[in-house]
Amino acid sequence: MAAVRTSIVLAFAAAAALATSDVRIAADQPAPIPPVNDVSNPYTTIKDFFKLPNGRQWGSTSAVDVDKDGKSIWVAERCGGNSCLDSATNEIKNIPTILKFDTNGNLVKAFGEGLLIFPHGIHVDREGNIWVTDGQDNAPRPARGAGAGAAGAAGAGAARGPATPGPGAGATKGHQVFKFDNKGKLIKTWGKWGSGNGEFDQPHALAFDSKGLLYIGDRNNNRVQVFDQDGNYKDVLYDFSRPSGIYIDKNDNLYVADSESKSVSRNHQDWKRGIRIGSLKDKKVTAFIPDPDENATGTSAAEGVVVDSSGNVYGAEVGPRAVKKYVKK
Secondary structure, eight states: OOSOOOSOEEEEOGGGGSGGGGGBOOSSOOOOOOOOOOOOOOEEEETTOSBOOTTOOOOOOOEEEEOTTSSOEEEEOOTTTTOSEETTTTEEOSOOOEEEEOTTSBEEEEEOTTTOSSEEEEEEOTTOOEEEEESOOOSOHHHHOSSHHHHHHHOTTOOOOSOBOOOOTTOOTTSOEEEEOTTSOEEEEEOOBSSSTTOBSSEEEEEEOTTOOEEEEEGGGTEEEEEOTTOOEEEEEOTTOSOSEEEEOTTOEEEEEEOOTTTTOSSOTTSOOEEEEEETTTTEEEEEEEOSOTTOSSOOSEEEEEEOTTOOEEEEETTTTEEEEEEEO
């Protein structure tokens, strides 16, 4: 999440996690800006840094965060696939989905068996509590709709089909922000489908800066919108590409993971996937960790991103089913 920890909880409508919402075409998009692709990469990639128990392999994951110690890393993954729901029994698999790793990449804690189907986001608060969002439920697939949603749960990294029209002016499901108090009471919502200021097309990530401003990854509008904690619009950033994941460190450096441009997206074809980094002081991208697979046809590169206290970057990947570590050269 970010350097500022507040007494409220913010969440997006659950529909934003569904595969079918990834390819809606937003209305009234602004004139395209030049792609920010030609920025140096000052990081070295470390693959297979995190060690799983024998016989277990990584599933899709978009959920990664740093522990309150600033060093250990938490990951929520999808049971070796892209869903923890056993399609044959309609039961949740008895596999721990919430994993903690030490600074050497060793697994030191695992839990969450039978609790989650589609872990999508994770946050560690200042008291060390672990918050995880689940993007699906365990209703039988026909009840949920066996079309694109079921296909999205079954296949990691698969292309998601042709673009579909938006939900219509004024629609809110999947395109809102929910604000809760520290007791879990809903106290405010804002947003609706669209591409204007304060409107969303698949809000997908959020983080606070040191001033308490809220940055929201408005993914299918290919932008990051900025609000105060009452939902008042403040600013918008386009240079950080199509945001699947967002992290802001204690120095107000912004890290944005793009896992869909030129592959899943139908409206951001000239931008390269990867992690863009820059300071919120001037809001310019100064570093870029590109997706090594330039020809991917589905989701690729990091969808979730986090940074530890030493400045190491971690990317959680849905399509490639991996968590990668990036260290300064």
